[in-house]
Amino acid sequence: MDRGPSRSPMSAAGLWALVLSLALMALSLPRPASAAGGFRCRPGARPVVFNFGDSNSDTGGMAAAKGWHITPPEGRAFFHHPTGRFCDGRLVIDFLCERLNITYLSPYLKAFGSNYSNGVNFAIAGSTTLPRDVLFALHVQVQEFMFFKARSLELISQGQQAPIDAEGFENALYTIDIGQNDVNALLSNLPYDQVVAKFPPILAEIKDAVQTLYFNGSRNFWIHGTGALGCLPQKLAIPRKNDSDLDQNGCLNTYNRAAVAFNAVLGSLCDQLNVQMKDATIVYTDLFAIKYDLVANHTKYGFDSPLMTCCGYGGPPYNYDLSRSCQSPNATVCADGSKFISWDGVHLTEAANAIVAAGILSSAYSKPNLKFDQFCKV
Ligand SMILES: *[C@@H]1O[C@H](CO)[C@@H](O)[C@H](O)[C@H]1NC(C)=O
Ligand SMILES: *[C@@H]1O[C@H](CO)[C@@H](O)[C@H](O)[C@H]1NC(C)=O
Ligand SMILES: *[C@@H]1O[C@H](CO)[C@@H](O)[C@H](O)[C@H]1NC(C)=O
Ligand SMILES: *[C@@H]1O[C@H](CO)[C@@H](O)[C@H](O)[C@H]1NC(C)=O
Ligand SMILES: *[C@@H]1O[C@H](CO)[C@@H](O)[C@H](O)[C@H]1NC(C)=O
Ligand SMILES: *[C@@H]1O[C@H](CO)[C@@H](O)[C@H](O)[C@H]1NC(C)=O
Numbered sequence: 521m522d523r524g525p526s527r528s529p530m531s532a533a534g535l536w537a538l539v540l541s542l543a544l545m546a547l548s549l550p551r552p553a554s555a556a557g558g559f560r561c562r563p564g565a566r567p568v569v570f571n572f573g574d575s576n577s578d579t580g581g582m583a584a585a586k587g588w589h590i591t592p593p594e595g596r597a598f599f600h601h602p603t604g605r606f607c608d609g610r611l612v613i614d615f616l617c618e619r620l621n622i623t624y625l626s627p628y629l630k631a632f633g634s635n636y637s638n639g640v641n642f643a644i645a646g647s648t649t650l651p652r653d654v655l656f657a658l659h660v661q662v663q664e665f666m667f668f669k670a671r672s673l674e675l676i677s678q679g680q681q682a683p684i685d686a687e688g689f690e691n692a693l694y695t696i697d698i699g700q701n702d703v704n705a706l707l708s709n710l711p712y713d714q715v716v717a718k719f720p721p722i723l724a725e726i727k728d729a730v731q732t733l734y735f736n737g738s739r740n741f742w743i744h745g746t747g748a749l750g751c752l753p754q755k756l757a758i759p760r761k762n763d764s765d766l767d768q769n770g771c772l773n774t775y776n777r778a779a780v781a782f783n784a785v786l787g788s789l790c791d792q793l794n795v796q797m798k799d800a801t802i803v804y805t806d807l808f809a810i811k812y813d814l815v816a817n818h819t820k821y822g823f824d825s826p827l828m829t830c831c832g833y834g835g836p837p838y839n840y841d842l843s844r845s846c847q848s849p850n851a852t853v854c855a856d857g858s859k860f861i862s863w864d865g866v867h868l869t870e871a872a873n874a875i876v877a878a879g880i881l882s883s884a885y886s887k888p889n890l891k892f893d894q895f896c897k898v
């Protein structure tokens with residue numbers, strides 16, 4: 521189909537000049553109010569958050585779903601008892617909720633003590649994007665949301681109570697933090713080039729999730745990139761032939777390159793969605809940059825051993841042993857978790873999560889660089 525005037529051939533220099541002038545125009549023009557111009561939330565409305573993801577933001581969903589008896593020292597630094605979070609305290613999502621002045625998100629599957637008036641957490645530890653129909657893939661989490669929404673609106677239409685009404689769903693912030701387990705699983709089985717070639721179907725799932733939510737009326741999105749996989753003690757403790765893959769901070773290059781490559785395509789996807797969904801705002805935050813900075817500049821943040829777990833086994837250099845991991849009876853636990861980035865080899869300590877959350881809230885790692893607390897203007 522002809523989409524406009526026929527193209528005239530252009531020299532490379534002419535093309536470059538055009539690209540440059542367009543780029544300069546983009547810099548000098550005021551940002552349009554619609555596309556990525558800001559969140560949609562009625563001023564004064566109560567902030568509502570729906571979260572989707574893996575253990576990075578699971579506030580107790582997997583423990584509830586599987587009836588896992590999570591034992592101390594989980595939760596010791598803040599809640600003073602295990603909550604189902606894989607952490608000594610609060611997760612990044614908890615700090616974000618604090619910033620919005622709302623209570624922590626209750627897991628969708630938690631039968632007792634849940635309060636969904638500020639939103640729902642669908643994140644489940646271990647979740648991936650693919651395969652899409654297994655428990656608790658991103659697609660399944662989105663279907664759970666659809667069920668929750670349809671049921672809520674149905675109850676309200678019958679004159680009954682539901683924690684969130686139609687306006688709440690429309691104004692809500694939809695946060696997604698997933699992909700780490702997909703990238704990790706690929707790296708365990710394939711060489712780097714083949715790993716990167718497998719990203720498009722993963723991205724397609726994230727795109728599908730956002731579009732499904734969008735077509736259902738969601739307008740505010742916040743999407744996290746994946747973290748510095750190559751700095752996780754669990755990865756570093758895998759036996760290797762030699763240290764040629766270690767970078768200047770002692771992290772595994774191959775894992776980190778894959779994380780960076782994944783984030784590059786995820787960031788582009790968010791750009792593309794911002795263009796396509798003109799009345800929606802999709803903020804992308806580069807969690808790799810935030811989490812790698814923690815390791816590279818650990819002394820600045822008060823961390824002693826950036827590549828060692830607090831809760832694990834075996835001592836330096838990583839204090840990680842798969843058969844004696846944090847939830848096993850033989851694990852040892854450090855005295856002061858605030859000196860460690862890694863809690864259990866895979867998940868960060870509360871101290872590290874607090875700094876990661878500050879990075880997200882700063883907007884310095886986000887595009888568009890909207891302030892998180894611009895959402896609902898708290
Ligand atoms: C936070 O919310 C509580 C009630 O939930 C309210 O009393 C308090 O004023 C709020 N704080 C801010 C800073 O908005
Ligand atoms: C649920 O949380 C909201 C907001 O924090 C609060 O107003 C409400 O009282 C809570 N409901 C219950 C049953 O605790
Ligand atoms: C959202 O999805 C539900 C069912 O999944 C559908 O009934 C409803 O019409 C959708 N809402 C919008 C605004 O598309
Ligand atoms: C280190 O191991 C990699 C494969 O893991 C190999 O390609 C490389 O040649 C090795 N380097 C040395 C110096 O042995
Ligand atoms: C470490 O901190 C310095 C100074 O703030 C900063 O310029 C640099 O980018 C940081 N390193 C990483 C890997 O983030
Ligand atoms: C854990 O400790 C017990 C008692 O010290 C020992 O019998 C068992 O083999 C240990 N298990 C592992 C996996 O180290």
